[in-house]
Amino acid sequence: MSHSNGHNHKHHHHNDLRGRNLIISIFLNIAITVAQVVGGLISGSLSLLSDALHNFSDVLSLIISYIANKLTKKRASIKKTFGYKRAEILAAFINATTLIVIAVLLIVEAIERFQNPQAIESNLVIWLSLIAILGNGFSVLLLKKDSEANMNMKSAYLHLITDMMASVAVLIGGLLMKYFQMFxxxxxxxFLIALYLVWMGYDLLKNSIKVLMLFTPDSIPIQKIVDEINMFEAIKNVHHVHVWQLNEEEIHLEAHIDFNNNITLSEFDIILHEIEDLVFNKYDINHVNIQPEFGKDDAKEVIVQD
Known part of the structure; x- marks a missing residue:
């Protein structure tokens, strides 16, 4: 017999506002990308083309984030009992991966161009980088608030903020080329823009993989939780524990609990609610699934290999 709570779910949905902000950012970045590609080809600037490529990755990442944001609204079904709650985590993983892949391509191209520097039309570089800074800066402001509490929005936000910083670097480069001919x-x-992309993308990739692999969140001390639940007078042993993060808003705890006595269902319910309150208030675990046992002959270790 298992029992799970239905009153501790936390919801911080601002999906409509997120969707609107993402759409605005998508169209802004499409315009910036087109302008930078044309300008990069005309001016011969690799850094401008690399910024355009990064902006194009922004467009893709924002579209992925928008789709994921919409999918999370879909209801659960018989075939999809969790619905699409992990869509935004998957989007963050894809976005982080594209950041790193693009960065590696840029590093290779930068090394080749460094060996054969070319004259560049710096005026075009300066003006287009200014436009990109303004456009990306506005997008960054739109997504900043949601990025603080949502991994998917953070991935989109990181794409945009790194591109804004890259555009600042391109502007500085354009000024150096114009006034000092430092092509x-x-x-x-x-090269520097690419290294920064790798650094930003790696952390996001690592965190999204942890969630997708059902690793225990870093903030959850399983042994300490087990020790606290074991202090309940009616409980003999807590074992076969799983803790995982489903998405940005749900952390799940699943465990088997061996009781000292053959208690009634109503007595179990009282203890269950106490456990739910304990783990929710202290550890933000908002979905608890407990299998009660009495004298069952099974493995009693905290972590059991299924």
Missing amino acids: WVDSFLT
Whole structure:
């Protein structure tokens, strides 16, 4: 017999506002990308083209984030008992992966161009980088609030903020090329932009993989929780424990509990609610599934290999 709570679910949905902000950011970045591709080809600037490529990745990441945001609204069904609650985590994983792949391509291209620097039309680079800074800056402001509490929105936000910083670097490079003819700086800045993308993407990739692999969240001390539940007078042993993060808003705890006596269902319900309150108030675990046992012959270790 298992029992799970239905009163401790936390919901912080601002999906409509998120969707609107994402749409605005998508169209802004499409315009910036087109302008930078045309400008990069005309001027011969690799850093401008690399910024355009990064902006294009922004467009893709924002579209993925928008689709994931919409999917999370879909209701659960017989075939999809959790619905699409993990869509945003999957989007964060895809976005982080694309960041790193694009960065590696840019590093290769920057090294090749560094060996053969070319003259560049710096005026076009300066004006287009200014436009990109303004456009990405506005998008960053739109997504900042939601990025603080949502991994999917954070992935989109990171794409945008890194691109804004890259555009600032391209602007500086354009000024150096215009006034000091330092054309090698174009490749150097491309290399730095790429390294920054790897650094930003790796952390997000690592966190999204942890969630997808059902790893215990870093903030959850399983042994301490087990010790606290074991202190309940009626409980003999807590074992076969699983804790995982389903999405941004749900942390699940599943465990078997061996009781000292053959208690009634109503007595179990009272203890269950006490456990729910304990783990919710102290550890933000908002979905509890307990299998009560009495004298059952099974493995009693905290972690049992299924």
